[in-house]
Amino acid sequence: GQNIDQPTEMTATEGAIVQINCTYQTSGFNGLFWYQQHAGEAPTFLSYNVLDGLEEKGRFSSFLSRSKGYSYLLLKELQMKDSASYLCASMDSNYQLIWGAGTKLIIKP
Amino acid sequence: ETGVTQTPRHLVMGMTNKKSLKCEQHLGHNAMYWYKQSAKKPLELMFVYSLEERVENNSVPSRFSPECPNSSHLFLHLHTLQPEDSALYLCASSQAWASGSYEQYFGPGTRLTVT
Numbered sequence: 001g002q003n004i005d006q007p008t009e010m011t012a013t014e015g016a017i018v019q020i021n022c023t024y025q026t027s028g029f030n031g032l033f034w035y036q037q038h039a040g041e042a043p044t045f046l047s048y049n050v051l052d053g054l055e056e057k058g059r060f061s062s063f064l065s066r067s068k069g070y071s072y073l074l075l076k077e078l079q080m081k082d083s084a085s086y087l088c089a090s091m092d093s094n095y096q097l098i099w100g101a102g103t104k105l106i107i108k109p
Numbered sequence: 110e111t112g113v114t115q116t117p118r119h120l121v122m123g124m125t126n127k128k129s130l131k132c133e134q135h136l137g138h139n140a141m142y143w144y145k146q147s148a149k150k151p152l153e154l155m156f157v158y159s160l161e162e163r164v165e166n167n168s169v170p171s172r173f174s175p176e177c178p179n180s181s182h183l184f185l186h187l188h189t190l191q192p193e194d195s196a197l198y199l200c201a202s203s204q205a206w207a208s209g210s211y212e213q214y215f216g217p218g219t220r221l222t223v224t
Contacts, residue, residue, distance in 0.1 A: 008149075030211070033211075041217065042113075042215035042216055042217045045214065095211065097154070101150055
């Protein structure tokens with residue numbers, strides 16, 4: 001079956017670094033996406049990885065290991081506005097996104 | 110208008126009502142999607158249209174009926190809904206899959222409550 005696992009909730013301190021993990025199992029693989037969703041708002045695209053390795057984009061980085069079916073999103077220099085849910089999604093062989101339930105990130109001062 | 114817009118933002122309807130949700134994208138995309146988002150659950154893909162043709166219907170009950178008159182507009186017609194259909198309904202758009210550009214852009218959603 002197809003499955004995406006990510007932690008339900010994480011807490012971190014303003015200014016710190018946090019890593020949100022995601023493991024995936026899908027029928028075929030065409031890339032791994034991370035989205036950010038603030039409460040009551042639409043998900044917004046953060047990153048896309050299809051090759052192994054780390055992609056850096058400002059304070060956010062995303063890592064992929066295809067052999068392990070594993071990805072993480074790394075957030076540096078955390079700000080209060082980073083409090084949100086972070087959604088991991090794997091694109092399967094039909095180019096459909098299979099979504100995780102999201103990780104709610106709470107930032108404390 | 111920019112991005113993906115959805116109307117209405119909030120909708121309360123009885124189980125015997127008929128209503129429609131509207132989505133419009135201003136990004137020049139040619140694929141559009143309807144998703145259902147319930148609390149603490151993964152996004153559920155309901156319908157996909159690519160180049161105005163429906164390519165996916167993930168076993169959605171017939172009380173939900175999509176319509177895609179052109180590449181910029183998408184509707185979700187609702188009738189005789191059940192209370193468990195209460196959720197946030199999200200519309201998204203992207204380039205078609207052959208383009209190599211796959212990220213989806215979401216509208217703000219319609220918060221639906223069925224009473």
